[in-house]
Amino acid sequence: MKLPVSTEWLLHCATSLAQLEPGATASAAQLADYYDLPAPYLAKQLQALVKAGILAATTGPRGGFRLARAASEITMLQIVEAVDGASMPYECREIRRQGRGALPPEDCRSICVLAEKMADAHRAWRASLAGVSLADILAELPAYAPERTRSRLTSRA
Amino acid sequence: MKLPVSTEWLLHCATSLAQLEPGATASAAQLADYYDLPAPYLAKQLQALVKAGILAATTGPRGGFRLARAASEITMLQIVEAVDGASMPYECREIRRQGRGALPPEDCRSICVLAEKMADAHRAWRASLAGVSLADILAELPAYAPERTRSRLTSRA
Numbered sequence A, B: 001m002k003l004p005v006s007t008e009w010l011l012h013c014a015t016s017l018a019q020l021e022p023g024a025t026a027s028a029a030q031l032a033d034y035y036d037l038p039a040p041y042l043a044k045q046l047q048a049l050v051k052a053g054i055l056a057a058t059t060g061p062r063g064g065f066r067l068a069r070a071a072s073e074i075t076m077l078q079i080v081e082a083v084d085g086a087s088m089p090y091e092c093r094e095i096r097r098q099g100r101g102a103l104p105p106e107d108c109r110s111i112c113v114l115a116e117k118m119a120d121a122h123r124a125w126r127a128s129l130a131g132v133s134l135a136d137i138l139a140e141l142p143a144y145a146p147e148r149t150r151s152r153l154t155s156r157a
């Protein structure tokens, strides 16, 4: 069970964009430079966050990415699921219905108790990440962070 | 982020073994037959559960697998981690230390707040599964289940 390596990239990129002045943007090249990441692959992932409504992309010579809504309205869960998808890591293939021990259909009307407990665990994971917004993350950064991020992220193309 | 397909197999096999009479065993072939699973691959995975101290294997003509300890002492988390390993799905590669935005070492003495929140979520997932034992699962099965499991699982080799 692994999340893509790019999960870390996008969590950090979104956190950095959350520190820009309102209306300011950063390009994929600037973000790639800031974290020393492969620009083309990062650009693709940033587009996935645009598709998910987390980032907005503006075009033109001064174009780039910014948050699509307030930092308090973007959760870590939304970012992680934009990168990796929202499907559950545990897959129930209904093995209770197959083989010599197969249960009759009338005993399979409700979800298998094992699948249900796995779903409970996934819900706990989701709830934990849904409870943390980018604003919460910013609140835990040192006071000098936003100024430093802005100058290093946007001072060159 | 995917758990191996065999996670479902082993959760079900352990649940079935938990329904046997004390001391009784079932072979890999019997378990494979019961759930219509590929026996050689299942046997390998059952050995992983033996290694993890969840199952015990006895050899000889009447040999097979049984729980290594009481059903109340075996959690879903132990089974899932015996199958998939215990490493965290999120991997922090410390990207805060690289690129144009690299933080100085003195700012990286504690864990990155993003990595910490991801670890919190993983802890919530683990706690959820650690809170469910095989005895809890058995308690949710219908009253006729153990008798049915025993007769279908062990009536032929």
Ligand code: FES
Pocket: A091, A092, A093, A094, A095, A096, A097, A112, A113, A114, A115, B008, B012
């Ligand atoms: S049938 Fe899929 S978890 Fe039980």
Ligand code: FES
Pocket: A008, A012, B091, B092, B093, B094, B095, B096, B097, B112, B113, B114, B115
């Ligand atoms: S440096 Fe890895 S999550 Fe922040």
